Amino acid sequence: MIWVETIINGMLLGGLYALVGLGLGYAFGIMRIVNVAQGDFIVAAAFIGVALVPWTPISPLLVIVPVAIISFIFGIILQRLMINRVLGQDQIPQILLTFGLAIVLRNGMVELFGANSQSIDAGELRFMGFELLGLRLGVLPVLILAIALALFTLLHLWMRHTRMGRIIRATADDFEVVQLTGVNYRRVYGIAMGVAMALSAVAGVLLAMRGSFTPYSGADRLLIAFEVVVIGGLGSFWGMFLGGMLLGVTQLVALKLDPSSGLMWGHLMFLLILFVSPNGIAGLMRR
Amino acid sequence: MSLLEVENLDVRYGDFQAVNGVSLRLEEGQTVAIIGANGAGKSTLLKAISGLHPWRAGAIRFDGQDIAHQRADMITRAGMTLVPEGRRLFGSLSVEENLLMGQCSERKGPWSTDAVYKLFPRLGELRAVAGASLSGGQQQMVAIGRALMTNPKVLLCDELSLGLAPSIIGDIYRCFDTIRASGVSIVVIEQNVVQAVAAAGYAYCLLEGRVSLEGPTASLSMDAITAAYFGTGAAA
Amino acid sequence: MTDTRHKLIAASGLLATGLLIAAPHVVPEGSLRLMVEIFCVFAFAQSWNFLAGYVGLMSFGQQLFIGLGAYFVFLVSNRLALNPFWLVPLAFFFAGAFAALISPLVFRLRDAYFAISIWVIAEIVRLFIAQRDYLGSVSGLPLVATRSMDRSSVAMWTFYFAALFALLAVFGLYYLSRSRLGLALAAVRDNEATAASIGINVWWTRFVGFVIGSGFTGAAGAVYYMSVFHLEPGGAFDPNWMVIMLFIVIIGGVGTVEGPIIGTAIYFLLRAWFAGTGNLYLMLLGAAAIAVMLISSKGIWGVVRERTGIDLLGSRHLSGLGQNPKG
Numbered sequence: 001m002i003w004v005e006t007i008i009n010g011m012l013l014g015g016l017y018a019l020v021g022l023g024l025g026y027a028f029g030i031m032r033i034v035n036v037a038q039g040d041f042i043v044a045a046a047f048i049g050v051a052l053v054p055w056t057p058i059s060p061l062l063v064i065v066p067v068a069i070i071s072f073i074f075g076i077i078l079q080r081l082m083i084n085r086v087l088g089q090d091q092i093p094q095i096l097l098t099f100g101l102a103i104v105l106r107n108g109m110v111e112l113f114g115a116n117s118q119s120i121d122a123g124e125l126r127f128m129g130f131e132l133l134g135l136r137l138g139v140l141p142v143l144i145l146a147i148a149l150a151l152f153t154l155l156h157l158w159m160r161h162t163r164m165g166r167i168i169r170a171t172a173d174d175f176e177v178v179q180l181t182g183v184n185y186r187r188v189y190g191i192a193m194g195v196a197m198a199l200s201a202v203a204g205v206l207l208a209m210r211g212s213f214t215p216y217s218g219a220d221r222l223l224i225a226f227e228v229v230v231i232g233g234l235g236s237f238w239g240m241f242l243g244g245m246l247l248g249v250t251q252l253v254a255l256k257l258d259p260s261s262g263l264m265w266g267h268l269m270f271l272l273i274l275f276v277s278p279n280g281i282a283g284l285m286r287r
Numbered sequence: 288m289s290l291l292e293v294e295n296l297d298v299r300y301g302d303f304q305a306v307n308g309v310s311l312r313l314e315e316g317q318t319v320a321i322i323g324a325n326g327a328g329k330s331t332l333l334k335a336i337s338g339l340h341p342w343r344a345g346a347i348r349f350d351g352q353d354i355a356h357q358r359a360d361m362i363t364r365a366g367m368t369l370v371p372e373g374r375r376l377f378g379s380l381s382v383e384e385n386l387l388m389g390q391c392s393e394r395k396g397p398w399s400t401d402a403v404y405k406l407f408p409r410l411g412e413l414r415a416v417a418g419a420s421l422s423g424g425q426q427q428m429v430a431i432g433r434a435l436m437t438n439p440k441v442l443l444c445d446e447l448s449l450g451l452a453p454s455i456i457g458d459i460y461r462c463f464d465t466i467r468a469s470g471v472s473i474v475v476i477e478q479n480v481v482q483a484v485a486a487a488g489y490a491y492c493l494l495e496g497r498v499s500l501e502g503p504t505a506s507l508s509m510d511a512i513t514a515a516y517f518g519t520g521a522a523a
Numbered sequence: 524m525t526d527t528r529h530k531l532i533a534a535s536g537l538l539a540t541g542l543l544i545a546a547p548h549v550v551p552e553g554s555l556r557l558m559v560e561i562f563c564v565f566a567f568a569q570s571w572n573f574l575a576g577y578v579g580l581m582s583f584g585q586q587l588f589i590g591l592g593a594y595f596v597f598l599v600s601n602r603l604a605l606n607p608f609w610l611v612p613l614a615f616f617f618a619g620a621f622a623a624l625i626s627p628l629v630f631r632l633r634d635a636y637f638a639i640s641i642w643v644i645a646e647i648v649r650l651f652i653a654q655r656d657y658l659g660s661v662s663g664l665p666l667v668a669t670r671s672m673d674r675s676s677v678a679m680w681t682f683y684f685a686a687l688f689a690l691l692a693v694f695g696l697y698y699l700s701r702s703r704l705g706l707a708l709a710a711v712r713d714n715e716a717t718a719a720s721i722g723i724n725v726w727w728t729r730f731v732g733f734v735i736g737s738g739f740t741g742a743a744g745a746v747y748y749m750s751v752f753h754l755e756p757g758g759a760f761d762p763n764w765m766v767i768m769l770f771i772v773i774i775g776g777v778g779t780v781e782g783p784i785i786g787t788a789i790y791f792l793l794r795a796w797f798a799g800t801g802n803l804y805l806m807l808l809g810a811a812a813i814a815v816m817l818i819s820s821k822g823i824w825g826v827v828r829e830r831t832g833i834d835l836l837g838s839r840h841l842s843g844l845g846q847n848p849k850g
Contacts, residue, residue, distance in 0.1 A: 034635030036583075086816055091634045092581060096773055097816040099583075103766055103809030107802035163387075166380065170388050173377040176339060179359035180368050182392030182437055219762055223646065226639045230632065264650035267643050271628060274640070278631040 005135050006252050012137075014248025015145035016206055018241040020221060021228025022152065023200030025240050028229065030172040030192045033083060033094050037102035038200055039222025043215060044105055045071055045201035046208035047113060049120045060123050061143065064205050068198040075197030076190040083193065084186045102218065109215035119212040120205060144206045151199060152241055168192055200225075220263060227270040233282025242281050246273075288351060290315045290472055291336075291367070291441055296345035298328070298335045305331040307496035308345070313441065318463065318473040320487035320504070322480050324516060328496040329476040330372055333443050336474075337369035338362040350440060363392050366440035372449065374426040376433075378419035382410055385418050385429050389436020396438025397469045403432035406462055424455035431459070435466065442466065444475045448482055460486050480512060494518045536694045543686040547679040555682050559750045562685035565787040566743035567764065568771035569692035570736045576778030577700060578732030579712030581634065583765055584641030585740050587648060588618040590759035592741025593748035594652065597664045607668055608680050611745050618741020619734045626730050642762065649760035663755025666748075684746045688739070697780050699735075708732050763805075770808045773815050776822030785823055 024038045035041075048067050056063040082101075086093040128139040159165035167188055171178045175185040207213065207221070227247060232239030247266050254265030277283045289312040298306035305328045313319050323329050334340035336347055338359030347354050349367050362368075376385050386400050404411035407428040413421065418429060427447060434442055448456040456479070463473065463486055477483035484490055484504045492500040492515040500507070500515030513519075547555060567589065575581045592614040600607040629640045652658045669677050699705050707728045710718040715725050748754045767790065775786025790808075797804035819826050 036635065036639075082813070082817065086820065092575070092777075093816050093820040095581065095635050095638065096769065096820075097813055099769060100773075100809045100812030100816065104806050104813070105809075107805040107809070111802045111806070166384050166387065167391065169379055170377040170384075173379055174375055177371055177375045177377070178388070179339065180337065180363055180371065180437075181388040181390075181433065182360050182363040182368075182394075183388075184358065184360045223639065223643055226636070227643065230636055230640070258654075260654055262650050264647055264654075267647045267650075270643060271647070274628055274631060 001134065002256075003253075005137075006256055007249055008135060008137065009141065010249030010252035011245050012141040012145045012248070013210070013252060014245035015148040015241070016203060016210065016244070017224055017228055017247050018232075018244025019148040019151060019199065019203040020207065021225045021232065021240050021244055022155070023196040023198075023203065024222075024225040025229040025232065025237075026155070026199065027193060027196040030168060031087075031189050032091065033087075033193075034091065034098070035083075035193075035196070036095055036098040036222065037105060037218075038098075038196075038225055039220070040102045040105040040109075040218035041071070041074075041197060042200050042204035042207070042221045042225075043213055043218045044109060045204035046118075046120065046213050047109060048201075049205040049208055050118060053120055060121065060125065060209075061147075063120070064147070064202045067201045067205050071201035072194040072198040075194035078197070079190040079193035080186065084189060087189075102222075106215055106218055113215060115214055115216065117212045117214050118208070120208040122209040126209075140209065144210065147202070147206065148244075149241075151202065152237070155195075155199070156237060164191070223263070223267070227266065231270060231273045231280045233280030236280070236282035239280055239282035239285075246281075289313060289348075290317075290350060291474070292346075292348040293332075293336060294346045294348075296332070296335060296342055296347065298331050298340060298342040300331055300340075305496055306335065306342070309493070309496070309498055311491055311498070311501075313472055313474055315440075315472055316467065316470070317489060318467065318475065318487045320483035320490040321474065321476045321493060322478070322483050322490060322512070322516065323476075323493035325478060327493040329493055330445055332493070333369060333445050333474070333476055337367065337443055339369070363437055363439075364394065366394060366438070367443065368392070368434045368437045368439045368441075369443040370430050370434045370445060370447065372445040374423070374430040376418035376421070376426050376429055378417065380418055381415050382418060382421070382429055383414040386410075386432050386436050389433045389438075392437035392439075394438040398435045398438050400436070403435060406435075406465055407432060424451050424458070427451060427455075427459060431462070431466075435469075435471070439471060442471050442473050444473065446476055446478065448477060448479050456482060480516065484512070492516055532694070532697065536690065539690060543690070544683075546686070547682050552675070552678055555678055556750060559682055559685040560747070561787060561791055562689035563743050563747035563750070564767060564771070564790070565783065566685075566688040566692045567740055567747075568768045568775075568783045568787060569696060570739045570743070571768040572772045572775075572777055572779075572783050573696055573699075573739075574733065574736040575772065577696075577705070577712065578708050578729060578736060580729060580733055580736075581638045582641045583638040583762075584643070584645040585737070585768060586760050586762060586764040587641060587645035588622065588737045588740040589744030589747070589764055590645070590648065590652075590756065591621055592618045592744035593754050593759050594658070594664075595741070596745040596749065597666055597754050598658070600666065600668045601664065604668060606672075607666060607745075607749055608684065611684055611742055611749075614745040615738040615742040618744070619738025621741075622734045622737035623730070626733055630726065630729070642765075645760050645762075649756045652756040652760075659755070661756065663753060663758075666752045666754070669749070669752060681746060681750045685743075685750070688743045688746060691739070693780060693784070700780070704728070704731065766805065766808060770812055772822075773812045774822055776824035776826075776828075777820075779822070779824045779828070782822050782824035 020042065024035060027033050027035050045067050048070060049063050052066055053060050053063050082097060083094055086097050122140055125140045129136055130139060159169060167183055171183065171185050171188045178185050224247065228240050228243045231243030231246060246269065250269040251263065251266045254261055273280060291313040293309060293311045295308045295310055296306055297308060309332060321329050331340060335342040338357055349365060354362055377388065383400060386403055409425065410428055410432060413425060421429065447459055460482060467473065475483055475486060487504055490501065490504050490507060491498050492512060494515060499518065500511060571585050595614050595617040596607050596610045599605060599610055625644055629637055632640050653661045707723050710723055711725050711728045719725050748759065771783050771786030771790050774789055775784065776782025793804060793807065797807065815822055821829065
């Protein structure tokens with residue numbers, strides 16, 4: 001029974017990991033941009049969450065709304081002011097640019113908030129639990145999974161069935177030709193980066209509610225995001241969700257067996273998947 | 288005043304001067320053909336006019352406005368768009384979604400998805416199919432339809448016949464009358480001289496980035512065109 | 524013309540070698556240690572520059588090889604009571620072999636995904652070592668062998684090794700880049716399809732480049748930690764190594780031999796000026812990297828060379844940065 005519980009908890013965590021990867025994978029899928037600063041933005045969003053929670057009415061969970069909005073705007077500004085200026089055939093300038101950004105952000109946060117471990121106070125939600133078929137589950141983790149699933153579904157529907165979603169998909173297909181229909185792809189990229197940032201921000205706040213974080217957590221967050229995207233199969237939507245699940249379960253099971261291993265077994269699982277199927281889960285299913 | 292005026296345009300492609308002092312004009316309701324061999328600078332010229340490719344010197348006036356160095360999306364919104372070489376549909380979008388993208392120009396006019404389906408009845412049946420899985424001819428129809436959906440005043444067409452069967456090329460060019468009747472002026476680029484001369488009222492021949500011959504198609508002899516096309520004999 | 528340049532370069536190499544051989548006998552020990560650090564960091568940066576600018580492989584996990592080289596020398600020397608200096612060349616092969624081992628896996632990924640996958644492997648190795656007592660776990664390992672050796676001769680030999688790597692990082696890279704392998708690497712970096720069409724084995728060429736670059740990082744890493752006498756996983760596999768390497772190469776100019784020399788100088792100057800400000804100086808490094816990318820991705824030396832036409836080492840091996848491969 002303890003194992004079933006561990007696996008279920010792993011899936012609950014995995015949904016959140018999937019969300020961590022979604023922002024990175026979304027930006028990559030549309031703009032072929034790998035935002036190496038994503039992990040540090042996730043942490044920055046958590047700090048904003050810490051600051052805003054005392055003013056959030058009704059439930060501390062709702063703090064994700066203002067944080068997402070702030071991050072959305074920030075993403076647009078980042079893309080239009082910086083990343084759009086280094087777009088080109090070669091990915092290296094974008095990657096190095098965001099790497100520089102990550103360093104500034106990380107050390108800026110250390111400077112501002114100190115290196116101590118923090119977390120977002122989710123209030124009484126943190127201690128609430130319920131029994132299901134003899135399993136003891138936390139309310140917060142289940143809610144977090146529900147939010148992650150809802151965001152995946154919403155994003156999917158938005159991309160499929162709205163005008164903006166269509167424009168974004170067309171821009172992802174061919175950013176040059178999309179101009180011939182009157183679309184300014186730089187603006188579309190801004191919006192896409194805003195969405196990617198908002199998604200990451202929500203993931204960052206939720207991670208900070210489940211556990212703790214320091215200004216240095218960005219590196220681990222980035223690695224998780226990156227593994228989710230690769231395991232999922234580079235840009236495959238639901239592949240990413242499964243990838244997150246797999247990582248979450250691996251990590252919790254490994255921590256039960258080998259408590260001091262940290263993220264090591266998750267990383268090894270990533271290598272294993274890469275070994276078995278270079279195109280991740282999406283590649284496996286296509287076979 | 289002409290609808291589109293290009294004066295002494297110089298365009299470089301890397302270190303290579305692809306277009307060298309080209310001038311041309313397009314009157315309202317007219318169809319102009321630009322012919323020339325592979326590498327004569329035709330595509331680069333159209334890319335420059337449509338705003339996709341930067342140019343170095345010269346002037347482009349469209350509808351009385353100087354459109355020097357405007358972005359391609361602004362030029363499309365002003366009413367001039369390009370059907371790109373090789374169709375370049377949005378592969379993951381359906382036929383209908385590809386057409387709807389044209390509405391992003393936010394221009395009013397006669398063209399709607401229904402009008403495009405009337406022009407190319409075959410597309411109506413395929414409206415839910417992804418762009419990537421169409422045949423070449425169907426893709427070309429979608430590409431033309433997508434451009435028409437922006438309700439342009441000027442339609443620039445790059446190598447419509449490239450890689451298509453002759454019967455399909457005929458089908459596509461037959462639609463030009465309908466398109467012209469809706470008030471669209473057309474510039475076509477072709478390697479296929481006969482097709483281009485038949486479709487247009489005025490033709491320019493490009494040779495190594497320069498205009499080697501121009502005139503009303505009715506007055507151009509096939510010999511003169513051949514000479515200008517290949518750069519043999521006294522074309523001028 | 525090129526012939527005189529060739530001679531000049533060889534002569535300057537000899538001159539530098541002479542100066543470096545004399546250095547330990549005239550320079551005080553404190554400065555010597557700083558020079559060891561400068562040389563090692565320069566060697567790290569140059570090997571990253573080699574990978575990113577010449578091989579076309581950008582890695583965010585080169586700290587992996589620093590740590591591997593250092594751990595190899597420390598462990599083997601401590602276990603078998605061997606003189607660690609003899610082990611330094613072997614560290615090259617050890618780190619290189621590890622790179623060879625992981626390439627079939629990481630070469631499946633491209634660009635940023637390749638870059639981060641090596642970082643993931645560095646994390647795995649770090650976490651693995653941190654949990655194993657026989658590897659020193661979190662608190663790390665001392666270097667036992669040098670304790671019984673003469674202090675000043677240890678300092679001297681460490682310096683010589685570091686100096687050797689610094690020289691190799693300049694002149695070795697210069698000669699490598701104009702060798703057959705160097706030309707093949709440039710061809711692969713610039714355009715894989717074209718390279719393949721003229722009979723270059725793309726995978727193999729890249730593989731060889733990756734192994735050489737990583738092995739060199741490993742050997743330099745071993746020397747660096749031999750000068751510190753102590754090694755722990757958190758430090759040896761610290762991603763901040765990457766920050767430093769990237770900073771030096773980006774600022775100086777990726778894909779040039781001279782750029783990282785300038786970058787290293789700037790890095791150590793900044794560090795000296797901003798010592799004690801802690802994070803502020805790291806932020807400065809990041810901001811400088813952003814600024815360089817926004818102004819010109821070619822870095823200081825790339826811009827200088829473009830504006831003035833000065834090309835000290837005659838190595839017109841600009842990376843693909845800023846060029847349009849479709850041209």
